[in-house]
Amino acid sequence: MSETLVINGGSPYKTKPFPQWPISGERELELITEVVKSGNWWRMTGTMVDEFEEKFAKMHDTEYCLAVTNGTHAIELSLSVLDIGRGDEVIVPALTFISTGSAVIYCNATPVLVDVDPETFCMSPEAFEKAITPRTKAVIPVHMAGHACDMDRICEIARKHNIKVIEDAAHGHGGEWKNKRIGSMGDIAIFSFQNGKLMTCGEGGCIVTNSKEFYDTAYLMHGVGRPKNDRTYQHLVMGSNYRMSEFHAAILLAQLERIEHLNEVREKHALFLDNLLEDVEGITPQGRKEGSTLNPHYMYMFYYDSLYFNGMSRQQFVDALIAEGIPSFISFPVLSDTKFFKEQKFGRRIEGYDYSQEADLSNARKIASDVIWLPHYTLEGDTEDLKDIAGAINKIKNAGR
Structure with missing residues (x-):
């Protein structure tokens, strides 16, 4: 029976x-206490966000990292950095969390959905290429569940058609494609640190890139258009407040270990x-x-x-x-x-x-x-x-x- x-x-x-998630320990408490006692809870006066950005960029073999409020905002900000907006099309996999598509719409651009590989569940390069039109300005391959997309083929197609590549690496912290770190192969990549992610601070995200131009523009936009060390309320570009706090960065530094x-x-x-x-x-x-x-x-x-x-x-x-x-x-x-x-x-x-x-x-x-x-x-x-x-x-x- x-x-x-x-x-x-x-x-x-x-x-x-099963093991508890999120994982936390003395290291998180130590770093959070350090922030509390410092009185520097804002990224503009503290050091934790800067330190986290440096270490996370190094882990993913990229030159720059910008910590932000969450992964959804990271996609929105990446699209804005690339000046994508009304009338533009962005190709995304049909199977992904809603933010990959909704962030495109939030920027007034149109998400064009394409099929995925039946084995890996990642964007099909062939479907991507077939969907390209004169309006296509970017593609967002999603590394589904941590399995890397075929970035060789996707980047090759994108270069041929002058299309920007935004890697959605919300699932892919530390992952690799042919020994190259996820996040290092496109023009920009985003990560999420939401509560369920592989490393978390409850809510958070970041952008990584090897382009100083993209990083500098993203930095301005994420701080309401203000340059670093501004004391006179300069606002150089259209932006919003996507800044990460020192508390979130302190948790992430412990998680990074x-x-x-x-x-x-x-x-x-x-x-x-x-x-x-x-x-x-x-x-x-x-x-x-x-x-x-x-x-x-x-x-x-x-x-x-x-x-x-x-x-x-x-x-x-x-x-x-x-x-x-x-x-x-x-x-x-x-x-x-x-x-x-x-x-x-x-x-x-x-x-x-x-x-x-x-x-x-x-x-x-x-x-x-x-x-x-x-x-x-x-x-x-x-x-x-x-x-x-x-x-x-x-x-x-x-x-x-």
Whole structure:
């Protein structure tokens, strides 16, 4: 007789908790205390933001880093730096968090959605090239769940058509494509430090770039148009307040000391979990291209086929997994399938683009309908945790027989 599921009155498969997230310790308390006692809580008078920017840029093999309020603002600011606005088109993957598309709209430009690779879930270079028009000014490849996009091909296509590349690396802290750090291959890259990200200060983000011109412009814009050390209220360009506080930077400096080690742990454990699930029919983990030399695994993603689970729907399967002690979520939707896009609730920022006539998004739609993901901290414990994930999946599968 199969073991009874929790949702049917049984006991949970996993009782030992996964590692806590966010991770914090004495280092965070030490640096936060230093900021409090200094009385310099603002980046313009403190040192923590500057120090974090220098260290984060170095980690990603870039010359410059600008810390900002969050990852969404980082995309908006990057687009503004590149002078992208009304009448311009920006190509984005159809499968991504809403901010990748909404930030484009916020800048009065039109996001053009393209399909993704069915294995890696990253933007298809072929779909990108096919979608280019005379209005295309930028492309935003998203390193989905930490797996790097094919940046060689994407950058080659972009250069050929004089298109700027903004890497959306919200999931990719410390990741690599052919031993090059994510964030170092495009014109600009953005990162997020929101609460669930691989390193976090609750809310935060940054831009990295190798262009002094882009950095200088971004710095002006993020500080309401004021240059460094301004004491006379100069406002040289149109900007807004995207500045990060010293408190956020203090937390990030502590988080930065752990990120490389945790990336190695997740890499190792994701491969271990892949092996555990290899023979489980109906479960197919996110694939991996040879060029992905370091995947930090912001999410552990896999296709779910209900036919092998006695017809249990994806949502029912996720609910059962959670009940068994395994935190899990369904995939992002295709952007144009959200109410926001369907009803074009764009606040009159853009008009006239018909998303019902978009290109083939069949891969993105299959991922959106079939994929499940586990948060990264499920990979940060020990092999017992990984065996529990596989065991819970098998328990649900066997219960339906």
